[in-house]
Amino acid sequence: xxxxxxxxxxxxxxxxxxxxxxxxxxxxxxxxxxxxxxxxxxxxxxxxxxxxxxxxxxxxxxxxxxxxxxxxxxxxxxxxxxxxxxxxxxxxxxxxxxxxxxxxxxxxxxxxxxxxxxxxxxxxxxxxxxxxxxxxxxxxxxxxxxxxxxxxxxxxxxxxxxxxxxxxxxxxxxxxxxxxxxxxxxxxxxxxxxxxxxxxxxxxxxxxxxxxxxxxxxxxxxxxxxxxxxxxxxxxxxxxxxxxxxxxxxxxxxxxxxxxxxxxxxxxxxxxxxxxxxxxxxxxxxxxxxxxxxxxxxxxxxxxxxxxxxxxxxxxxxxxxxxxxxxxxxxxxxxxxxxxxxxxxxxxxxxxxxxxxxxxxxxxxxxxxxxxxxxxxxxxxxxxxxxxxxxxxxxx
Ligand SMILES: [Cu+2]
Numbered sequence: 001x002x003x004x005x006x007x008x009x010x011x012x013x014x015x016x017x018x019x020x021x022x023x024x025x026x027x028x029x030x031x032x033x034x035x036x037x038x039x040x041x042x043x044x045x046x047x048x049x050x051x052x053x054x055x056x057x058x059x060x061x062x063x064x065x066x067x068x069x070x071x072x073x074x075x076x077x078x079x080x081x082x083x084x085x086x087x088x089x090x091x092x093x094x095x096x097x098x099x100x101x102x103x104x105x106x107x108x109x110x111x112x113x114x115x116x117x118x119x120x121x122x123x124x125x126x127x128x129x130x131x132x133x134x135x136x137x138x139x140x141x142x143x144x145x146x147x148x149x150x151x152x153x154x155x156x157x158x159x160x161x162x163x164x165x166x167x168x169x170x171x172x173x174x175x176x177x178x179x180x181x182x183x184x185x186x187x188x189x190x191x192x193x194x195x196x197x198x199x200x201x202x203x204x205x206x207x208x209x210x211x212x213x214x215x216x217x218x219x220x221x222x223x224x225x226x227x228x229x230x231x232x233x234x235x236x237x238x239x240x241x242x243x244x245x246x247x248x249x250x251x252x253x254x255x256x257x258x259x260x261x262x263x264x265x266x267x268x269x270x271x272x273x274x275x276x277x278x279x280x281x282x283x284x285x286x287x288x289x290x291x292x293x294x295x296x297x298x299x300x301x302x303x304x305x306x307x308x309x310x311x312x313x314x315x316x317x318x319x320x321x322x323x324x325x326x327x328x329x330x331x332x333x334x335x336x337x338x339x340x341x342x343x344x345x346x347x348x349x350x351x352x353x354x355x356x357x358x359x360x361x362x363x364x365x366x367x368x369x370x371x372x373x374x375x376x377x378x379x380x381x382x383x384x385x386x387x388x389x390x391x392x393x394x395x396x
Pocket of ligand 1: 366
């Protein structure tokens, strides 16, 4: 028991507790399945474990409406949408224990990740009424670094859109240093363009003076975009089935960032990148919903350095461009660098200490797909939008 508690704490340290709080429905105490079977697996396995539960929940939307959805949560913690960010260490094998306490069937899948024997990470779980089959364990090898989206892929994309998704980030075993900071991928894997980008950060005289990027710090944010069609929520709450073939009938009325919208997202630590000039930050962005998104950021341009397809295939870019808008099809993940440089649009004469433009500098990030800037059919700007904040000058 002590080992489990310790491991759980170990996994959570440094984790970003992203996600909007949700209210569980009909939480059951304790495991529903056969504890002896689980104990046998655990006895033979020496590595770290991650226990995730799936629950029926209510998500409160920006206008106060509460809708039925499904959510992941760490065992004994409150379920959230998205699920908790799971940080794994490259090279390690993890035992995932998934327990389905929802009334519906679900799966646990991580596109792009494999078990130690090279198979896809995928288990299917019956609803809680079939307690023998509502809990599954699977070994996951953190083979490659990068950002992954764990999700329910049963009847895809229904489960993912209805709340069952979260980031899994595989980090290098030890911080890999390039230039004045770290890089999130081994240099043996990263194309020269990616290595050069991170090498240039914090170099005097470069376009990015300040610090290098710091691994295992607060210098990253995970953003998951989603869209909600309350008609689907109502149907699932009534026990109806929505087939994957009906995905074309999806009519989103709410657009969320880490489960939040508008004002709420702009005031949420896990959504808002914050730092001084010269403190670069990695944005990991994923689209769990069914609307295409075009996030657009003010203040600084960003540098997209990776893309992972909905099927889990990773592409690290060998040509990195400076952009202010990037396209997010459903299911994809993009990683970008937000440099936290002095916004070039502020004229030299207006910068501190001749401060007409005083810190903090708050800038918006909003989606250019216009409907996504609304909620409930027109409340603007209560959709997929947040702030990012430069709190002050470079302090070293
Ligand atoms: Cu704009």
